[in-house]
Amino acid sequence: MVDNIKLQEICKELHIPVTGATSWPLPDEAQHILFDSEPCPFTAANVKERIQGPSDFTPKSAIVCLFPYYVPFHGESNLSRYTWSTDYHIVVNTYLQRVVDKLTSLVPSAQHSIHCDTSPLADRYMAYLAGLGFYGKNKCFINPTWGSYVVIGTILTTIPFEPNQPNTETCLGCNQCIHTCLGNCLSTNRFQFETCKSYLTQKKGDLTDDERIIIGKSPLLFGCDQCQEVCPHNHNIPITPIVEFQHIEPLLDASELETMTNREFKAKYGKRAFAWRGKSILLRNHDYINNL
Incomplete structure (x- = not known):
């Protein structure tokens, strides 16, 4: 055992x-x-x-x-x-x-x-x-x-480990995440994913004007860290000990994507978490951000 x-x-x-x-x-x-x-x-x-x-x-x-x-x-x-x-x-x-x-x-x-x-x-x-x-x-x-x-x-x-007990700590409840959310998706008890920028940057197809506006509220082409960046629980946290996560490339050159074939995109970015939706979604989001 x-x-x-x-x-x-x-x-x-x-x-x-x-x-x-x-x-x-x-x-x-x-x-x-x-x-x-x-x-x-x-x-x-x-x-x-x-x-x-x-x-x-x-x-x-x-x-x-x-x-x-x-x-x-x-x-x-x-x-x-x-x-x-x-x-x-x-x-x-x-x-x-x-x-x-x-x-x-x-x-x-x-x-x-x-x-x-x-x-x-x-x-x-x-x-x-x-x-x-x-x-x-x-x-x-x-x-x-x-x-x-x-x-x-x-x-x-199948190994029967003794279960740990749930943590008794709770969210500080400062509501900064609610106030800063770009799509106002945290204002009710139900998470309104339909207006979450992270969701919208991954949603396929053309978006409505309101959805485009939400994407255009921050420069991120993929995902959204807005509610995490303001969270007090994320202040003064240590750097990741996972060595694979320590080398970072925070900026994607959207102009480079325009001339890439899908095969070239997959070869260069296939091991990045944003690649699964393909380059067309990233370029669409780039257009929304820069043309509003």
């Missing part, structure tokens, strides 16, 4: 700074807590999908890891911070595979599955249950040390 102390040691040795565990399956109240009558299109609409594990084995625990990505920078940028370095999907999956390899060497009969944002699992809720932080009014997951500039990776496993 691998105990929680050993799990923490394994993750520290692999340079993963924050790790917790929660039991599986998730508690009965999860279905009610996660229900959203109008979910964002980037989230699974079926709540049951968000609380189901793999079909080929029955997990007993979820290992949840946080990967901070904050790097201090005050120069010009037109990309959201989480896209400044290598695509976090690639980085997180690499780290989690190392954890799985280590666990397999200790418990050869155990089964595992890795998840990082590409599956419908409720990653923020699992991180909360694993004691890694709390929800902010901006709907971001906040860790007391690393703030909200974190991405979440999860391993479902």
